[in-house]
Amino acid sequence: MKYVSTRGNAPSLDFEGVTLAGLASDGGLYVPEAWPRFSEAEIADMAGLSYVELAVKVMLPFVTPSLSEDELRDLCTRAYGRFAHQAVTPLVQFDQQHWLLELFHGPTLAFKDVALQLLGRLFEHFLAKREDHLTIVGATSGDTGSAAIDAVAGRERVDIFMLHPDGRVSDVQRRQMTTVLAPNVHNIAIDGSFDDAQAMVKRMFVDSHMTARFRISAVNSINWARLMAQVVYYFAAALQLGAPQRKVAFSVPTGNFGDVFAGYVAAQMGLPVERLIVATNVNDILHRALSSGDYSAGTVTPTAAPSMDIQVSSNFERLLFDVGGRDGKALAEQMAGFEATKAMQLTNAQREGAAALFSSARADADDMGQAMAWAHEKCGQIIDPHTAIGLHAARAADIDPAVPVVTLATAHPAKFRDAVERATGNRPSLPGRMGDLFERAEQYERLPGDYDSVRDFIEAHATPSS
Numbered sequence: 468m469k470y471v472s473t474r475g476n477a478p479s480l481d482f483e484g485v486t487l488a489g490l491a492s493d494g495g496l497y498v499p500e501a502w503p504r505f506s507e508a509e510i511a512d513m514a515g516l517s518y519v520e521l522a523v524k525v526m527l528p529f530v531t532p533s534l535s536e537d538e539l540r541d542l543c544t545r546a547y548g549r550f551a552h553q554a555v556t557p558l559v560q561f562d563q564q565h566w567l568l569e570l571f572h573g574p575t576l577a578f579k580d581v582a583l584q585l586l587g588r589l590f591e592h593f594l595a596k597r598e599d600h601l602t603i604v605g606a607t608s609g610d611t612g613s614a615a616i617d618a619v620a621g622r623e624r625v626d627i628f629m630l631h632p633d634g635r636v637s638d639v640q641r642r643q644m645t646t647v648l649a650p651n652v653h654n655i656a657i658d659g660s661f662d663d664a665q666a667m668v669k670r671m672f673v674d675s676h677m678t679a680r681f682r683i684s685a686v687n688s689i690n691w692a693r694l695m696a697q698v699v700y701y702f703a704a705a706l707q708l709g710a711p712q713r714k715v716a717f718s719v720p721t722g723n724f725g726d727v728f729a730g731y732v733a734a735q736m737g738l739p740v741e742r743l744i745v746a747t748n749v750n751d752i753l754h755r756a757l758s759s760g761d762y763s764a765g766t767v768t769p770t771a772a773p774s775m776d777i778q779v780s781s782n783f784e785r786l787l788f789d790v791g792g793r794d795g796k797a798l799a800e801q802m803a804g805f806e807a808t809k810a811m812q813l814t815n816a817q818r819e820g821a822a823a824l825f826s827s828a829r830a831d832a833d834d835m836g837q838a839m840a841w842a843h844e845k846c847g848q849i850i851d852p853h854t855a856i857g858l859h860a861a862r863a864a865d866i867d868p869a870v871p872v873v874t875l876a877t878a879h880p881a882k883f884r885d886a887v888e889r890a891t892g893n894r895p896s897l898p899g900r901m902g903d904l905f906e907r908a909e910q911y912e913r914l915p916g917d918y919d920s921v922r923d924f925i926e927a928h929a930t931p932s933s
């Protein structure tokens with residue numbers, strides 16, 4: 468498999484190349500040059516496979532020839548062996564039509580573990596072969612940070628610099644990052660929003676001074692390997708609900724558009740997806756873009772679902788590229804316009820292409836609280852605020868009652884105890900292994916929200932590549 472940049476002006480790379488590169492050198496995102504496709508019979512044959520075997524089947528076309536089937540199986544076995552549930556991503560039924568896909572059974576209690584446990588091992592595998600060193604620079608609104616840190620803490624060939632918006636993540640999320648005291652882990656709280664942090668990360672990839680000294684890579688969903696690993700659980704859920712004979716709809720709490728784009732990839736690979744519902748909080752750029760074509764970023768409003776407090780959704784570029792005719796040059800111009808003005812209109816082709824599979828909904832604080840209360844009172848389920856936004860959108864969507872609707876449960880409720888307690892009267896507790904999180908020492912650097920300060924800090928602490 469070869470990968471091409473959405474902006475059409477970077478070398479095409481194999482899987483190993485895109486995993487280590489993260490962002491393309493022209494500022495674009497890597498996508499496969501064509502979608503691999505399974506026949507209906509091939510999908511039917513996947514029913515009943517263990518999560519690891521399913522992961523191998525679904526991901527093999529993307530990693531060949533960089534990894535052999537046995538190498539991929541070994542990496543998946545070790546990655547998913549760390550999950551607390553045997554099914555890795557179990558399905559739970561709410562009512563006749565609605566289901567919950569629990570993605571939070573990994574080490575840091577959010578869906579990010581599904582991809583990052585694998586990505587950490589992919590980095591190690593490729594770096595050992597090359598005897599090289601990697602400088603990971605990431606931005607987090609709370610969950611990617613802890614999942615990435617867990618995946619690479621203490622690894623010899625990697626330093627990680629993780630930027631989070633100061634004061635805008637939950638106390639559990641912050642402590643999950645800042646209490647990891649391994650020497651290769653550097654947490655940075657910046658004065659600004661997640662969008663500011665993400666913009667700095669992207670700028671570093673095109674900063675020739677930095678790229679000349681360090682091999683910089685990404686753990687955010689700008690890294691293709693993140694999305695690839697997330698495609699697997701769409702297959703896992705749909706197969707359990709009757710695919711390929713039966714279509715399934717998914718409602719996905721969305722911020723950076725990575726998780727829901729993985730659902731789009733599953734559909735391109737032949738999975739019968741009825742609809743992908745993009746659920747946003749009041750930071751609703753994606754809802755506006757999909758419902759009216761208006762992709763313009765306002766200021767970020769802090770909410771009780773902080774991981775989705777995002778107004779510039781990186782992976783939307785991948786969708787615009789694919790549904791807009793894969794014209795890298797035109798998209799590069801469109802994205803340059805957006806970067807200059809923070810606003811753009813979707814073209815008709817982009818709007819129509821997206822509308823074929825996507826719909827969207829926006830949930831405010833009341834909608835979110837009501838969804839948490841409904842899940843608790845009617846179904847006995849405690850869900851987190853992000854999942855509640857997905858559930859609100861799932862219940863509001865106009866989907867044929869014969870089609871199962873799966874809401875992705877993206878985080879464990881204990882990560883957001885205050886919001887859950889407000890809505891349900893229940894204060895979820897952290898799993899035993901994290902019981903002492905609030906007694907552990909914290910360590911992090913506070914920096915102003917400007918690129919130069921962050922770059923100087925990283926330059927002073929990172930290990931140059933060989």
Ligand SMILES: Cc1ncc(COP(=O)(O)O)c(C=O)c1O
Binds near residue numbers: 721722723726854877
């Ligand atoms: C708990 C949670 N839910 C939903 C999202 C949104 O996912 P995505 O950014 O892939 O759209 C995030 C962050 O990305 C998250 O941490």
Ligand SMILES: N[C@@H](CCOP(=O)(O)O)C(=O)O
Binds near residue numbers: 606607611686723774
């Ligand atoms: N919600 C994320 C934001 C970063 O998204 P990513 O999926 O691109 O890493 C977080 O929790 O950090």
